[in-house]
Amino acid sequence: MGAVEDGAQRLRIREGSPRDALELLTLRRDVLAEGRWFIGTEVDRTLEQEIRNIAALKASLTQALLVARLDGRLVGMVSLTNPPFRRTQHVVKLEIMVEEASRGQGIGKALLEAALDWAEAAPVAKIGLNVFADNARALALYRSLGFAEEGRRSREYRMEDGTWRDDVLLYRFVGGEEPL
């Protein structure tokens, strides 16, 4: 995995390793605790499970985990995963997060570009993802890199305050695959 670096060579993006597990869990815990971007609000795995999960992604040809480090500190991640069915091996589900203090500086875009580079070279044909309809920053980022809407699930989620959220499904074909 090639490193992506900004002008001052502070940002590096590379494949995740089991050594990243603790920092990844901390990032996930903090972002989920914001309560605004994902369905879950709490981390649902132990450190041991996270280590095993990272090792499994590393060993898989059709899945990946990339981490972003800014001055050596883990500030973001993107994962591309799929369930263990032969009929869905060509589709990966993308999940991305950047720590709150480091957003809006191009790290998410760099992570997504690196994820697309990985997908173009991997034996996968389609990236799919779900995003809350009011997550304007994530939607703008996905659309700017070629993701298109393939559906919307109205009032799919009900928040703790009683408000509804729509779920938007986005996709992008990769590896020369064209829409039917």
Ligand SMILES: CC(C)(COP(=O)(O)OP(=O)(O)OC[C@H]1O[C@@H](n2cnc3c(N)ncnc32)[C@H](O)[C@@H]1OP(=O)(O)O)[C@@H](O)C(=O)NCCC(=O)NCCS
């Ligand atoms: C979504 C997320 C990964 C984007 O990462 P980021 O580092 O903040 O985004 P970037 O700085 O790379 O900006 C990428 C694009 O987002 C858009 N963007 C950035 N800030 C924005 C804002 N405040 N409002 C709307 N769009 C914005 C722009 O299109 C930008 O591209 P541009 O700089 O070429 O114009 C990050 O904000 C995040 O982790 N958010 C919380 C978790 C989350 O929402 N994950 C996705 C769930 S589906």
